[in-house]
Amino acid sequence: AEETLEFTPLAQALSINIGTPSPHWAAGMKAAAGAARAAGLPWVLDPVAVGATSYRQALCGDLLALEPAVIRGNASEILALAGAAARGKGADSADPVEAAEAAARALAQRSWAVVAVTGPVDYVTDGTRAWRVHNGDPMMPKVTALGCSLTALVAAFVAVEAADRAEATVAALACFGLAGEIAARGASGPGSFAVALIDALHAMTPEALDLGARVEPS
Numbered sequence: 199a200e201e202t203l204e205f206t207p208l209a210q211a212l213s214i215n216i217g218t219p220s221p222h223w224a225a226g227m228k229a230a231a232g233a234a235r236a237a238g239l240p241w242v243l244d245p246v247a248v249g250a251t252s253y254r255q256a257l258c259g260d261l262l263a264l265e266p267a268v269i270r271g272n273a274s275e276i277l278a279l280a281g282a283a284a285r286g287k288g289a290d291s292a293d294p295v296e297a298a299e300a301a302a303r304a305l306a307q308r309s310w311a312v313v314a315v316t317g318p319v320d321y322v323t324d325g326t327r328a329w330r331v332h333n334g335d336p337m338m339p340k341v342t343a344l345g346c347s348l349t350a351l352v353a354a355f356v357a358v359e360a361a362d363r364a365e366a367t368v369a370a371l372a373c374f375g376l377a378g379e380i381a382a383r384g385a386s387g388p389g390s391f392a393v394a395l396i397d398a399l400h401a402m403t404p405e406a407l408d409l410g411a412r413v414e415p416s
């Protein structure tokens with residue numbers, strides 16, 4: 199809260215993750231989102247476990263009013279954010295991605311945001327266009343906070359491709375999922391997988407992403 203007004207304009211994009219909220223953090227999040235909006239910077243929202251508590255629900259309501267460029271969550275989080283019934287278990291999803299597609303479209307249409315629902319096959323929509331991203335590996339949901347990491351990567355992609363936030367989001371999801379596929383080849387469990395994923399992201403090239411991305415319009 200003390201620094202966001204000065205730090206935010208130094209960035210080209212902002213990622214806000216409500217993972218462990220409290221009033222002091224919430225004030226910092228709102229000040230940062232407001233500073234990003236004032237500076238014309240895109241910002242990305244990760245509504246961690248939003249359906250689990252009324253405090254998170256209210257905080258996300260306040261943050262939505264500050265116009266995120268992209269919202270990235272699992273199916274239960276997107277359902278809860280859109281006001282629909284969700285079965286999320288804390289930060290984990292208990293709903294299939296398909297169950298949140300209509301909620302994602304509705305959320306995108308009533309806000310300015312591109313909405314990404316992640317899971318075995320990811321779904322991205324700007325309210326009009328939509329895509330499915332097939333990249334990923336079943337080891338990914340066994341490492342908590344990979345969704346949070348992905349939201350930060352979405353912010354990085356939006357920072358350099360602000361002209362089309364939806365395409366930037368799709369590319370970030372394909373990149374992260376493909377890195378997961380590469381990491382899984384050499385990993386023996388979630389611990390070595392997490393390390394290998396960082397290495398695979400570091401080694402990713404535009405050519406490898408073009409070859410390995412599995413994206414379809416929906």
Ligand SMILES: Nc1ncnc2c1ncn2[C@@H]1O[C@H](COP(=O)(O)OP(=O)(O)OP(=O)(O)O)[C@@H](O)[C@H]1O
Nearest residue numbers: 272316317318334335336338339342343344345346
């Ligand atoms: N069963 C699966 N198979 C393949 N990829 C998956 C699977 N589940 C999730 N992923 C991938 O894992 C990444 C993180 O998405 P996920 O939906 O698990 O986020 P999340 O629930 O917000 O995670 P966290 O809250 O732990 O940060 C995405 O790239 C997604 O495509």
Ligand SMILES: Cc1ncsc1CCO
Nearest residue numbers: 217218246289342343346
């Ligand atoms: C960032 C964060 N904070 C609590 S859980 C978590 C990751 C799961 O979303």
Ligand SMILES: [Mg+2]
Nearest residue numbers: 246289345346
């Ligand atoms: Mg999450």
